[in-house]
Amino acid sequence: MKRGTTRITRRGFLKGSAAAAAFTIVPRHVLGGPGTPAPSDTFGAALIGCGGRGGGTFSDLSGRHKLNIKQLALCDVKFLDKADNKKYYTDFRRVVERKDIDIVAIATPPHWHALISIAAMECGKDVVCEKPMTRFVAEGRAVAEAEKRYKRIFQVGTYGREGAASGGNKVTRKIMISGVMKNSDASYVRRGGFKIKEWAGRVDLKPEAPPKNLDWDFYCGPSPLKPYVRPRTGGTHRWYWDYEGGGLADMGQHHLMGPAYIFGLDKTHPVEVEACAPPAHPEVSGMWAWSKLKYANGFTLVLESGEWGEPSGMQSKGVRMEDLSEADRKKVEEVPDLEPEIGFGEAVKTRQPASGNAEVSHHIVCLMHLTNVAIRLGRPFKFDPVTERAVGDEEANRLIDQPMRAPWHL
Amino acid sequence: MASAEEIKALVDQVPPLDSKDTKDPMLKTRPSDGKLTGPVWEEAVQILDPILTGGKGAIAAVMDLLKPVDDGADYKARYVLHAMAQYVNRKGKEEEQSMVVDALLSALKGRDKPIQGFLIRQLQVCADGRASATLGTFLLDKELGEDAANALLAIRQGAVEQFRSALPKAKGKAKLTIIQNLGVLKDARSAGALLEAVTDSDEAVRMAAAWGLANLCEASAVDALLRAADAKAPWERAQMTKACLLLAEKLQAAGKADEARKIYAHLRDTRKDASESYVREAAAKALSG
Numbered sequence: 001m002k003r004g005t006t007r008i009t010r011r012g013f014l015k016g017s018a019a020a021a022a023f024t025i026v027p028r029h030v031l032g033g034p035g036t037p038a039p040s041d042t043f044g045a046a047l048i049g050c051g052g053r054g055g056g057t058f059s060d061l062s063g064r065h066k067l068n069i070k071q072l073a074l075c076d077v078k079f080l081d082k083a084d085n086k087k088y089y090t091d092f093r094r095v096v097e098r099k100d101i102d103i104v105a106i107a108t109p110p111h112w113h114a115l116i117s118i119a120a121m122e123c124g125k126d127v128v129c130e131k132p133m134t135r136f137v138a139e140g141r142a143v144a145e146a147e148k149r150y151k152r153i154f155q156v157g158t159y160g161r162e163g164a165a166s167g168g169n170k171v172t173r174k175i176m177i178s179g180v181m182k183n184s185d186a187s188y189v190r191r192g193g194f195k196i197k198e199w200a201g202r203v204d205l206k207p208e209a210p211p212k213n214l215d216w217d218f219y220c221g222p223s224p225l226k227p228y229v230r231p232r233t234g235g236t237h238r239w240y241w242d243y244e245g246g247g248l249a250d251m252g253q254h255h256l257m258g259p260a261y262i263f264g265l266d267k268t269h270p271v272e273v274e275a276c277a278p279p280a281h282p283e284v285s286g287m288w289a290w291s292k293l294k295y296a297n298g299f300t301l302v303l304e305s306g307e308w309g310e311p312s313g314m315q316s317k318g319v320r321m322e323d324l325s326e327a328d329r330k331k332v333e334e335v336p337d338l339e340p341e342i343g344f345g346e347a348v349k350t351r352q353p354a355s356g357n358a359e360v361s362h363h364i365v366c367l368m369h370l371t372n373v374a375i376r377l378g379r380p381f382k383f384d385p386v387t388e389r390a391v392g393d394e395e396a397n398r399l400i401d402q403p404m405r406a407p408w409h410l
Numbered sequence: 411m412a413s414a415e416e417i418k419a420l421v422d423q424v425p426p427l428d429s430k431d432t433k434d435p436m437l438k439t440r441p442s443d444g445k446l447t448g449p450v451w452e453e454a455v456q457i458l459d460p461i462l463t464g465g466k467g468a469i470a471a472v473m474d475l476l477k478p479v480d481d482g483a484d485y486k487a488r489y490v491l492h493a494m495a496q497y498v499n500r501k502g503k504e505e506e507q508s509m510v511v512d513a514l515l516s517a518l519k520g521r522d523k524p525i526q527g528f529l530i531r532q533l534q535v536c537a538d539g540r541a542s543a544t545l546g547t548f549l550l551d552k553e554l555g556e557d558a559a560n561a562l563l564a565i566r567q568g569a570v571e572q573f574r575s576a577l578p579k580a581k582g583k584a585k586l587t588i589i590q591n592l593g594v595l596k597d598a599r600s601a602g603a604l605l606e607a608v609t610d611s612d613e614a615v616r617m618a619a620a621w622g623l624a625n626l627c628e629a630s631a632v633d634a635l636l637r638a639a640d641a642k643a644p645w646e647r648a649q650m651t652k653a654c655l656l657l658a659e660k661l662q663a664a665g666k667a668d669e670a671r672k673i674y675a676h677l678r679d680t681r682k683d684a685s686e687s688y689v690r691e692a693a694a695k696a697l698s699g
Contacts, residue, residue, distance in 0.1 A: 097644035099685040123648045124688045149655060150688050197437075202444035203489075204427055204482030224531070224557065227480065227524075278448030279493035282531065283480075287437070287447050307439045308447065378451060378496045394566075395499040398534065403563035405556050406583070406590040407614040409621065 043348070044100045046073035048092045048116055049108030052235055053130050057107040057157055061128065064159075065345030072101055078233075081213040090215050092116050096123040103348070106130060107157075109237040110244045111223045114139035115408055117154060117358075118146040126153040126348050131253040133361045135244065137369050137388055138401035140362030142410035147358040155344035155354040156361040160257030165341040165355075169262045174335040175319050176264030176299070180328035184298035188259050189316045192306040195247035201239030201284020205229040222404035226283075239284045245372045246285025252303070252368035257356065261341075263299060263319070265367070266360040269385035271296050275374035276309055291371035296385070303371060373399045412464040417471035420457050424486040425449060446485065448493075457490060458497050462506045469494070469513035473529070478522040488528065495536040511537045515544050523553045530557040539567030546572030550584050559587050563594060570597045577603060586614050593622015601628045608634050617649045624657035629669050631657065636676050651677065651689055658696065671697060 047058040054076075062069045075089035083090045092112075096104060096119050104120040106113060106129040114134045117127045133156045134140040147154045175181065207227035210216035216228050223242040226232070237243040238250050260266045270293035277288035289309025293301040302314045321329055347354035366388075373396055374380060382391040390396035404410070412420075425434070425448065428441035437447050448454065461468045472494075475487035498507035514529050514537070521529070530548065533541050534557075542565060548558035549572060562569035573588045574597065580588050589607050592600040600622075607619035608631070620638050623631035635657060639650035658673040677693035 093645045097648065099644075119648075122652050123644070124685060149659075149692060151692065152688070197439045197442060197445070200442075200445050200447075202427075202442075202482075203446050203485045204444040206481040207479060224560065278450060279454045279489070279496060281446055281448070281489055282492035282528075284446075286445070307437075309436050309438075309450075376496070377499065378493070379500055395535070398564040403534075403560035405560070406587040407618055409590055409594060409618075 042068040042070050043102040044072045044098075045069045045103040045105065046075060046095045046098075046101050047071070047105045047107065048075040048095060049106055049112070049130075050074050050076040051078070052107060053157070054105075054107035057128060057130050058105045060157070061103060061105060061344075065128075065343055065348075067103070067345045067348065069103070073098065077215045077219045078211070078213050080215055090218065093119065096120045096125055101125060103128070109233075110135045110249065111242060112221055114143050114410070115222060117143050118410070121146040121150045121152040121154070124150065124152070126344075128155050128157060128344055130157040131365070132156075132244070132249050132368065133253065133358070133365045134369070135249075136400060136402050137366050137373075138410060140358070140365060140369075141388055144358040144362050151351070153344065153347045153351070153354055154356075154358040154361075155347065156253065156356040156358075156365075158254045158257055159343075159356065160254065161261045161355045161360070162341045162343065164258035164261040165338070170338055171321060171332075172262050172319050173264055173338065175321065175324070175332050176262075176297075177267055178328075178332045178335045180324060180331050181297040181299065181319070184319070185317060186298070186319045187300040187302060187314055187317050188263055189302040189304060189312070189314050190255055190259065191304045191311075193255055194251045194303070194305055194307075196287055196305045196307040197247075199236075199238040199244075199247035199250055200286045201236075201246075201281070202231065203281060203284060205231065220405070222408035224405065241280075241283065241285060241372075241376070244285075245368070248285070248288070248303070248305075248371060249365075249368045252371075253361070253365050256301075256364050256367055259301075260360075260364045260367070263301070265295075265301065266363045268295065269363060269366055269383055269388065270294055270301065270370060271385060272380065272382055273370045273374045274380035275371055276312070277375040277378075279378055280376045285372075288371075288375050291374060293367060293370060301367065303367075369400075412460065412468050412471075414471045414474065417461060417464065417468050418475065420460055421472060421475060421486045421490050423449075423453075423457050424489050427482070427485070444482070446489065448489065454493050455497070458494050461490070461494065462498075462509070466509055466513045466516070469510060470517060473513070473517045473525075476521075476525050476528065478524045480524070480528070491528075491532055492535070495532045499536055507536055507538075508540075511541055515541055518544065527554055527557045530554060530561050534561035534564045537561070537565055539565060541565060542568030542572055546576060549573070549576040549588065550580060552584075555584050555587060559591055563591060566595070570595050570600075573597070574600060574603075586612065586618055589615055589622065590618040593618060593625045596626040598626055598628070601626065601630065604628070605631055605634055608638055613643075613646055617646060617653075620650050620653040621656070624653040624660065627657065627660035627664055629661060629666055632661075632669050632672055636673065639677070640680060651681075655689075655692065662696070 061067050073095045075092050075095045077090050079088050079090050082088050089095050104125045104127050106116050110132050113129050117129050120127050210228040272294040275291040287308035290304045290312035302312050341355040344354045381393045381396040384391050428445045432441040477484045498510050514533050545558045545562050548554040573591050577588050604619045604622045607615050610616050635654050639654045641647045654673050658670040662670040674693040674696045678690050681690040
């Protein structure tokens with residue numbers, strides 16, 4: 001783009017204006033819009049992780065998020081046979097270091113989500129990352145810190161939050177975040193939809209040689225290098241603790257984005273976690289019946305699989321203004337208007353946080369991580385919402401902040 | 411002590427793998443081939459308690475059922491050992507935990523490497539610092555070094571000493587793993603080794619060392635990290651810049667504002683290209699804050 005002697009690239013403009021535009025809508029005549037398309041409104045983008053949801057995640061950039069996208073790179077560890085480091089890559093580091101890429105869409109298995117998100121933001125990119133946002137608790141904190149340090153836009157690839165931000169839900173949210181709830185017996189029970197059996201793993205598979213086009217060591221990445229069996233890749237990666245954590249980890253973020261908004265569960269973490277499940281297998285996720293996640297204000301979130309064991313015996317119990325004292329109602333009414341929930345496309349242009357930003361999404365995906373910790377421990381544990389560590393329980397902390405293989409670390 | 415046959419009979423109580431014909435009242439969905447719907451904990455304890463009562467010999471008898479290739483043939487033994495590692499982490503099971511850790515450590519000797527790897531990963535679940543010295547002996551092993559490092563990182567107690575003492579002989583991937591983990595564990599006594607590694611010939615070692623120095627808030631590393639952050643290669647430059655920002659944040663929090671300001675000022679003044687303006691802005695904001 002060249003207009004007279006002033007040459008402002010879209011990338012330079014956005015980065016240079018990030019601080020100033022924190023609370024400003026960038027004028028459409030600058031970025032282009034209907035009737036006034038501007039070259040500066042086109043975003044260079046890359047897809048990292050090209051199987052499964054990858055195509056959909058990338059096409060969402062121009063569809064759902066209404067951004068003008070130019071696809072510049074595709075990266076996947078199974079591209080050993082065609083990587084040219086121009087369009088096709090196997091190493092995401094060579095992608096995120098490119099100056100002409102503004103946005104990175106990530107659809108790898110989840111053990112890569114945090115590391116690639118962080119790397120992309122360290123290189124100045126905005127990020128859309130498929131759900132689940134992370135594989136364990138400490139990863140989410142690191143992603144949120146990178147988002148804050150570099151002031152990048154991050155959006156997890158599930159959008160129930162935007163739809164939840166309406167009408168009575170906003171009132172419930174205000175009650176929950178107002179601080180008036182103490183020793184509450186309110187609860188929300190989510191039953192089913194976790195695909196538990198579907199993403200429980202087989203344990204009778206014979207190791208084989210990895211396909212020639214797959215960089216197996218790179219695929220394993222931060223997770224332990226294990227013998228290859230085909231289901232460790234493709235959609236069945238969900239079976240394995242090394243990469244995800246079953247149907248719960250995979251589907252939970254979808255189902256809880258909305259309820260977490262309504263009940264303010266994106267602002268804090270539970271303080272007690274308990275699950276009913278058989279002893280966990282060392283490699284693959286299995287069946288479970290329910291988990292109960294209790295908050296400091298007494299609210300309880302219950303997840304029920306409906307696929308194994310008995311129900312929790314809990315029922316949802318709502319939160320209503322009319323149940324509050326007059327003094328508490330007044331406090332709720334004093335809660336400032338809630339920030340609008342904006343989509344990734346708008347967030348990229350305005351430099352305001354996206355609805356599914358890292359801080360929010362971290363709190364939501366932790367509900368699944370903490371449940372999986374309780375399942376893998378085979379006992380309840382207490383959690384400190386501030387330090388994001390188990391209280392007096394080092395074995396739990398081994399799952400909350402898991403070791404990584406070098407060179408990968410948070 | 412229970413005989414090997416009796417132990418095997420206990421392990422065999424683990425349910426068979428699911429098949430289309432599986433009838434389990436706890437299972438509310440159609441079963442799938444090859445998946446394991448385990449017993450409820452109350453039933454699992456009926457398997458685990460007699461083994462634990464049998465002592466180290468009984469636990470060793472379970473480990474004798476392990477096969478080098480994890481193809482499902484020994485899934486019951488693997489499941490029992492892992493459940494045992496979880497079970498002995500419960501309050502009141504300290505004596506059993508100690509016994510299981512001892513048994514796992516003893517069993518590491520002379521086994522096939524894939525079995526050793528599995529046992530190390532169970533130590534990662536349940537061991538305390540008593541396992542660290544033994545795990546340290548595997549750090550330079552090409553096949554088991556990463557599993558041992560992961561277990562040491564999980565255990566923490568006594569881990570730093572193992573990484574430190576293995577470093578002088580470490581090469582290649584082992585050296586990278588050790589340098590990185592000295593940083594993860596914030597070992598101030600390794601600051602000198604990490605400073606030296608910031609100029610290593612291996613790019614990955616350089617980046618791990620720089621991040622480690624930042625993570626342990628090493629004020630004497632400011633100049634070395636700033637030099638490193640002016641690297642030309644874009645990925646290394648971004649990673650070294652990250653190390654600088656992390657160090658500055660930690661120095662600021664530790665009350666070493668002058669050192670932190672030096673880092674921020676350098677980044678503000680050197681990141682002039684539009685593609686690095688986000689770094690310049692982060693540094694400028696910190697300086698104005």
